[in-house]
Amino acid sequence: MAEISLRNVVKRYxxxxxxxxxxxxxxxxxxxxILVGPSGxxxxxxxxxxxxxxxxxxxDLLIAGRRVNGTAPRERNLAMVFQSYALxxxxxxxxxxxFPLRLRGELAAPELERKVRAVAETLxxxxxxxxxxxxxxxxxxxxxxxxxxxVRDASAFLFDEPLSNLDAKLRGQMRxxxxxxxxxxxxxxxxxxxxQTEAMTLGDRIALLRRGELQQVGTPRELYARPRNLFxxxxxxxxxxxxxxxxxxxxxxxxxxVTVELPAQLRAAVGARRHVTVGMRPESFEDxxxxxxxxxxxxxxxxxxxxxxxxxxxxxxxxxYVPLEALQPDLEARLVxxxxxxxxxxxxxxxxxxxxxxxxxxxxEAAEIWLDTSRLHVFDSESGERLQ
Numbered sequence: 001m002a003e004i005s006l007r008n009v010v011k012r013y014x015x016x017x018x019x020x021x022x023x024x025x026x027x028x029x030x031x032x033x034i035l036v037g038p039s040g041x042x043x044x045x046x047x048x049x050x051x052x053x054x055x056x057x058x059x060d061l062l063i064a065g066r067r068v069n070g071t072a073p074r075e076r077n078l079a080m081v082f083q084s085y086a087l088x089x090x091x092x093x094x095x096x097x098x099f100p101l102r103l104r105g106e107l108a109a110p111e112l113e114r115k116v117r118a119v120a121e122t123l124x125x126x127x128x129x130x131x132x133x134x135x136x137x138x139x140x141x142x143x144x145x146x147x148x149x150x151v152r153d154a155s156a157f158l159f160d161e162p163l164s165n166l167d168a169k170l171r172g173q174m175r176x177x178x179x180x181x182x183x184x185x186x187x188x189x190x191x192x193x194x195x196q197t198e199a200m201t202l203g204d205r206i207a208l209l210r211r212g213e214l215q216q217v218g219t220p221r222e223l224y225a226r227p228r229n230l231f232x233x234x235x236x237x238x239x240x241x242x243x244x245x246x247x248x249x250x251x252x253x254x255x256x257x258v259t260v261e262l263p264a265q266l267r268a269a270v271g272a273r274r275h276v277t278v279g280m281r282p283e284s285f286e287d288x289x290x291x292x293x294x295x296x297x298x299x300x301x302x303x304x305x306x307x308x309x310x311x312x313x314x315x316x317x318x319x320x321y322v323p324l325e326a327l328q329p330d331l332e333a334r335l336v337x338x339x340x341x342x343x344x345x346x347x348x349x350x351x352x353x354x355x356x357x358x359x360x361x362x363x364x365e366a367a368e369i370w371l372d373t374s375r376l377h378v379f380d381s382e383s384g385e386r387l388q
Contacts, residue, residue: 002029004026004061004062006050007059010058018212019212023209023212023213027190030188031205032182034192034203035047036198036235037235039194041211042213043194047080047192050190051158053073078154078155078157085141087145090132093136093147101151117129125140138166139166158191163198196235208232215231220236224236227386230243239319241279242280242351245276245277246278265388269388273381277378278376278378279376280371284371286355287367288370290356300372301371301373303371306369307322308361320363324349324350
């Protein structure tokens with residue numbers, strides 16, 4: 001395996017559009033790095049630049065310390081798994097996996113068969129070696145595509161949204177299989193996805209892109225707990241973080257539905273600002289009637305009354321939706337502005353509250369909601385940067 005380094009990499013097309021703009025990223029030997037972001041953010045373009053299918057306009061790409069900007073894809077010793085599997089329908093599973101080895105023509109038949117069977121055993125494909133792709137399930141086809149990549153003993157493995165064609169249940173199973181395989185083989189892996197759930201569950205680290213620019217790189221926990229800006233905070237987490245505008249007055253944050261004391265560690269960061277944007281994870285709320293008062297220290301939260309519009313019961317948790325328009329007259333215009341800042345078409349004119357299933361809150365009723373103020377995220381209203 002090998003480390004991959006990108007130094008100020010730019011991909012600019014003839015019309016001047018920068019699909020990737022000044023990206024610098026170090027991927028360690030054996031690391032599983034996730035490239036994630038909304039459609040059109042440049043993640044797949046970046047992956048294709050690494051493998052050599054896209055030219056680099058400027059900057060440097062190094063694999064195992066060697067600059068490979070002008071090197072042909074076949075000379076980079078990288079293996080890629082595509083979204084469409086790209087299997088040969090007329091070949092058996094054995095021949096699909098063996099294809100890159102036969103193409104190189106370096107192995108005798110017994111050694112080739114040994115390697116193919118070893119990979120098939122790792123991927124639980126041994127009993128399917130004589131079947132053709134048309135007779136396999138979607139998950140089995142994806143494992144064959146992975147086997148064809150693994151058999152090559154490549155320096156690194158690149159995955160371009162490999163699970164997007166699978167149903168939700170199968171995606172969950174394949175995520176686990178990919179993670180186990182990566183840990184067992186210690187593969188340097190770059191994995192592209194638009195699904196933040198895949199990013200959070202798979203990656204050693206996540207690189208989040210927006211409009212061709214790198215927004216933040218870190219572990220899933222770091223991006224979740226300490227998002228660098230509004231975009232990162234809104235993209236990572238499901239359901240997404242709630243955002244509301246807030247005024248700063250006498251050391252307090254005046255939210256549309258409640259006033260809270262500004263945490264001491266935030267006062268210096270807020271400084272002389274009179275307006276900020278406050279982020280609240282859905283799990284930062286609780287039903288005040290069922291909350292265990294010993295679960296958090298006294299003084300960390302506030303209770304407010306809100307009329308719940310809709311309640312979704314999912315078995316292990318409950319989501320309550322609280323409209324915000326009626327809570328503050330000029331709130332709607334500010335929420336529209338937040339939509340633009342977040343590059344999002346998700347409805348943000350409501351609070352999404354995650355509750356324990358034992359909560360008795362119903363849609364159309366007023367409810368007492370408790371908010372953990374120690375878990376607030378505060379952002380600059382102009383730049384969108386996190387102030388903590």
